[in-house]
Amino acid sequence: MKKTNKDIIITGFALFAMFFGAGNLIFPPFLGLITGSSWLTGFTGFILADVGLSLLAILAIARCNGEVGKIFSRAGHKISIVLACAIMICIGPLLAIPRTAATTFEMGIQPIFSGFNSIIFSIIFFGVTLLLTIRPSKVVDIIGSYLTPALLISLLVLIGMGVVNPLGRIEPATIDGVFSEGIFQGYQTLDALGAVSLSAVIFTSIANKGYTKQEEKISITFKAGLIAGAGLFIVYGGLTYLGATVSTMFDSNVSQAGLIVSITDMLLGFPGKVILGLIVTLACLTTAIGLTSATGQYFSKLSNDKIKYEAIVTGVCLFSLVVSNFGVDSIIKFSAPILTVIYPPTIVLVVYTLLGQFIKNDNVFKFATYTALFMSILNIMGSFGVKVPLIHSFPLDSLGFNWIVPVLIASVIGFFVKSKGSNAKSDSNEVTA
DSSP states (O other): OOHHHHHHHHHHHHHHHHHSSHHHHHHHHHHHHHHGGGHHHHHHHHHIIIIIHHHHHHHHHHHTTTOHHHHHGGGOHHHHHHHHHHHHHIIIIITHHHHHHHHIIIIIITTTSTTOOHHHHHHHHHHHHHHHHSSGGGHHHHIIIIIHHHHHHHHHHHHHHHHHSOOSOOOOOSSSOHHHHHHHHHHHTOHHHHHHHHHHHHHHHHHHTTOOOHHHHHHHHHHHHHHHHHHHHHHHHHHHHHHHTTTTTOOTTSOHHHHHHHHHHHHHHHHHHHHHHHHHHHHHHHHHHHHHHHHHHHHHHHTTTSSOHHHHHHHHHHHHHHHGGGOHHHHHHHHHHHHHHHHHHHHHHHHHHHTGGGOOOHHHHHHHHHHHHHHHHHHHHHHTTOOOTTTTOSTTGGGTOTTHHHHHHHHHHHHHSOOSSOOGGGTSOOOOO
């Protein structure tokens, strides 16, 4: 096999495994459960918010030479630092990494070894994560060559059994707004945010393999992203369908982690618990490795290597070890409002980065980003019972996109406000951090 094609496949497998972590396993079955016979509609929203946005983020970070800070640079120095750090902390030690360990324990260990201590497990989990992360140049090869094939085989066995022998009758949806619910669940996976950081790890790995031309690195990164996206599409569809087949057996109050455990048990019995344990462990471990490495690389570069990569990943593992013991449901509930605030401005900057060569005025970036952030904060205030006039009167509110029209209006205003220092010629290639 040609070396380039082999590298694309290994990198694509690695990216798939890094994306497919805790949320990716528990959210699709729950989405299928509550959307029932409308699961395809919910699944479409889920794919758009997850795979669609992730592919855009992968292409954007590739065009920025693997530098996370470059995506945010044209929005302004201060907000770029704040947003980039917020994303790295959220997909790192605060939310995503602890969730990988908590999910592995609740779904992979507890059903088989009921008396196992969660703290001891966390120590083992993050010990392995640290061991496989401490050498960043090897992360992609380890995951893509060894861990991903085992993960895919295990997933396909589970999904295949559920398709061949459906567990039950698929009932009508129990919720309104099926499509918007799919989008919300897609947000919850953290993949679009994770793509910003994980793509940087992939891009660095590609450069370390000897690829030096910018166009070549971008091409390999995006092709690897397509492979990862195709894998996610198939697996998500299968898991969502499995959830729909048990829509008569569980209600929406079921634990999201407990739901996939029950489905596996009904399909395969005790051997299914072992297979699920393998799936969860591989899925969450690969994600933890990728995100820990990404967090270490970003903050090491942000500090101009004053804080060493090894010290950062060690700190991330220790902090995540503590947070992981709060449990999956607690971490998910805590993460929802934070994600709601961060996602819109990040999406805006990813899309505008891809259009950067056509946008000559940096105020378009600035006005759009601040407006998206402002709308996100207002949406969060409303969800906590604070009355915000007119917030739900904007178009696309039912789909969760009530911030789009204000952002477009702000972009037009920014276009007519003269910018002192346009970076249009750089095509978003100025490094902020």
